[in-house]
Amino acid sequence: MQDLKQSGSIILPDAKLHYNPDFLSTREADSLFHNLLHSVSWKEDSIRIFGKTYMQPRLTALFGEEGKSYSYSGIQMDPIPFTRELADLKTRIETSSGERFTTCLLNLYRDGNDSNGWHADNEKELGKHPFIASVSLGATRIFHIKHRQDKKLRFRMQLLHGSLLLMGGPMQEFWLHQIPKSRQPLGKRINLTFRKII
Numbered sequence: 001m002q003d004l005k006q007s008g009s010i011i012l013p014d015a016k017l018h019y020n021p022d023f024l025s026t027r028e029a030d031s032l033f034h035n036l037l038h039s040v041s042w043k044e045d046s047i048r049i050f051g052k053t054y055m056q057p058r059l060t061a062l063f064g065e066e067g068k069s070y071s072y073s074g075i076q077m078d079p080i081p082f083t084r085e086l087a088d089l090k091t092r093i094e095t096s097s098g099e100r101f102t103t104c105l106l107n108l109y110r111d112g113n114d115s116n117g118w119h120a121d122n123e124k125e126l127g128k129h130p131f132i133a134s135v136s137l138g139a140t141r142i143f144h145i146k147h148r149q150d151k152k153l154r155f156r157m158q159l160l161h162g163s164l165l166l167m168g169g170p171m172q173e174f175w176l177h178q179i180p181k182s183r184q185p186l187g188k189r190i191n192l193t194f195r196k197i198i
């Protein structure tokens, strides 16, 4: 597996990726991490895959505009209204990316045993080519991507505290991504993915 560039636009077939490791200052990232960790009512949700029910190996929460419920992996999540802090973060990402978002899915990875298996963010309520903005806070985790057809195309990168990863173009159609488990003793990590439900 090859390492991806850790800053700027990343040139790949069938995807538009952009990574800014310094989107938030360390102080902003520290305070956002701390506030979210303690104020969000984190849920341990189950998912349904081919008719079987599993616990998700991480905790989640959904913020968003009222009435925009989000279904994925066989569960429906109803959003909590954006807090001031998350609304401000959303506006900042909208200003810098030129895209609009309705919804933010939060993941809390408690340690290296928590993970997010291979998937694409291709739910039909996100439209044909979803644009996804992903903010990382806390422990650094490895992010893997692989092309669905061209098996040679497999890459990894590190998602740092305070970083912003933008995923656009047809990436969710042609690529899968994951946060693998790690045997290293890792601290907590929070990831926020801003999405647009159409």
Ligand SMILES: O=C(O)CCC(=O)C(=O)O
Pocket: 105, 107, 116, 121, 134, 136, 143, 159, 177, 179, 191, 193
């Ligand atoms: O935690 C991450 O960086 C990725 C999260 C993700 O892929 C998702 O929530 O769909």
Ligand SMILES: [Fe+2]
Pocket: 119, 120, 121, 177
């Ligand atoms: Fe995802």
